[in-house]
Amino acid sequence: MEDISQYDDDLWDDFEDDWFAPPQITYQEAVERLKSLAGKRTDVVVEWDGKQKWDGRRWRDDARVVFADADGLRMRLRSAAQLEHVERIVSSGVPLPERHAIWYPQNGVITARLVGDFDQFHNALVRSLLPRQKRAVDLEGPLGADLAGMLASTGAFHVGEEADGSGRSLRLVSVPPELSLLYNTRHGGGLSPSLELSGVSASDAAEAQKVLVAYGTSYLFGLAKAQAASLRLWDTGYRLGSRRGPSYSTKLRFPQRQYDAEPAELYGAGNAAGRHPVERWLKFYQVLEFYMPKAVDWEVARQGVAKQEQAQSPYARPQKTGSLGSEQNQLDAVINLAVTQADVAGLLRDRELFTTLSDPTIIQHVETLEDDGSGAPLPGSDYRNAISSRVYGIRNRIVHMKEGGGPKGTPLLGLHSQEARDLAADLRLVRYLAEKAMEYWATALP
Structure with a gap:
């Protein structure tokens, strides 16, 4: 399973060293060619002065x-x-960074990164080609190589919209190098899929992204129903995670509790x-x-x-x-x-x-923690009451997924809302509470 909580400009600096053919021209010549191409666009700039710089x-x-x-x-x-x-x-690509996708207007094609359970996808791919295959696929063996080659050359689970003559089609293909270069994603091997939507007609990048989400989401839902393959389009909300990382110990001891x-399992x-x-938050709440x-x-x-x-x-x-x-009490x-x-x-x-x-503008319509005026906790204050109210308030905004909102019209905390993208701190809080509860009710092992 790919770890999508990390996203860093330098994370995969060396992953493509043996992925590309040896260069036939010098680096300077390559840069000059790119500058010439970028000069034909108003939204692309190539920065290079040939001097080394320290990036930290x-x-x-x-x-x-x-x-x-x-967004630069x-x-x-x-x-x-x-x-x-x-x-x-x-020369022809338009990035759609919110979905880790690239739109090629001249060709009417969008390729987009997928996330999810790749093991399920591998199994679905095997079942589609070899219905009687019961064993797991050895990705390093001949069958794995065949699957990788098929995915790279022809794609998988191809569907076309032929009735209305639009020419739109969808399929899963191996991750193209352009996606990996643009978004610094792990290559992940030949069986890491991306989605290719062809026959796209859009006036601008915003409309192209809407088309990708509309058709891509529906296609992946149909794929999940038909093949039990759990795949989703990338969303900026998946980048969430504590920037500094939780200060949990990495040391493991033989179990005593x-x-x-x-x-x-929920944890x-x-x-x-x-x-x-949002899903992760709910699991900790459970x-x-x-x-x-x-x-x-x-x-x-x-x-x-009584x-x-x-x-x-x-x-x-x-x-x-x-x-x-x-339930709140x-x-x-x-x-307590x-x-x-x-x-x-x-x-x-x-x-x-x-x-x-303590900031009411990040996650709204829930309890916030009172500070001392300088942004620090109140000395000697017991925040457990407020924390419980906050957790339950977030629970209501997620669980009451009804049209019109939750109790008393409280707005929903939707999957692709800005608040969902800002859940990192509350994820850390509810995870901590879940850990403490499990530890409190744990029993001694014999």
Whole structure:
């Protein structure tokens, strides 16, 4: 499974060294050819002065191709051997960076990066060619080579729109070098697929992207139904992840505590980088949901009442809404038991995390954490109440996926909204709460 949480301009600096044919011209000649092509466009500039510059990690003298109309997207020419592919983009390609795609208006073709479970795609490809094949494909063996060659030359799962004469068609093909060069994506082997949409007629890049999303999404849904191949178009929301990375230990010890299997599976699914941030958030929330009955039983016993509806949230809630018959208050009970005030204080020492959770403009219509006026946490404050309210508020905005919004018209937190792209801090928070809950209810191994 490809890790899509990372996206860095220099991440794959060396992946294409043995991918291209040896250069037939000098690097300077290649740059001059690109400058000549770029001069015919108003949205492309080739930057190069032939001098080495320190980029913070190494000395570089690469030329850069800058696409002004694609939010300043930059592509490095690392070798003259790449010229053929870079020339194709500069001469006729229009980047669609929000979808990691390239549109070729003259040819009416869009190629777009896909993400998802490539193992399922491999299996679907085998089933389509060899229906009786039951074993997994050895990608290094003859069958794997045959599949890779077929995907590269003819594509797979081809469908055409012949009835209306539009000439539109869709198929899966191997990732073309142009996509990998433009977006610095891992090549991933011959069986990493991309989507090719042909017969596209659009007035500009925005319209071309809408066509790609409309037809590509529907095609991939049909592919999932027919072949159980879980593939999706790339979306900028998939870039989410803590920029600094969570400060979790990488040391593993032989297990001493037994964790419940169901939440452990949910936690693992939440950690899947290939999932959309909204999906990941929900998986971590489901871990907390799993422990609600145990937390409620503990509160009922502690408060000495007969029914959960008679017990109250451990946090200050209005009397009419404080009953543990409410899921929000059951979440209070889980957090109150599994997480201490000191735990939360330690987590919120991360200034970047706290700044995001206390900013009402990032994730709107949910609880924000109060600061001391300087952007720091209030000394001695117990934020567990506010955190519980925030988590439950996000849950409602995601789960109540009804036309018109959630309770009292609260707007939805849609998959491709800006807020979905800004979920990194809340993902870290709900993951932390899920971990604490699993640890609290873990039992000793014999």
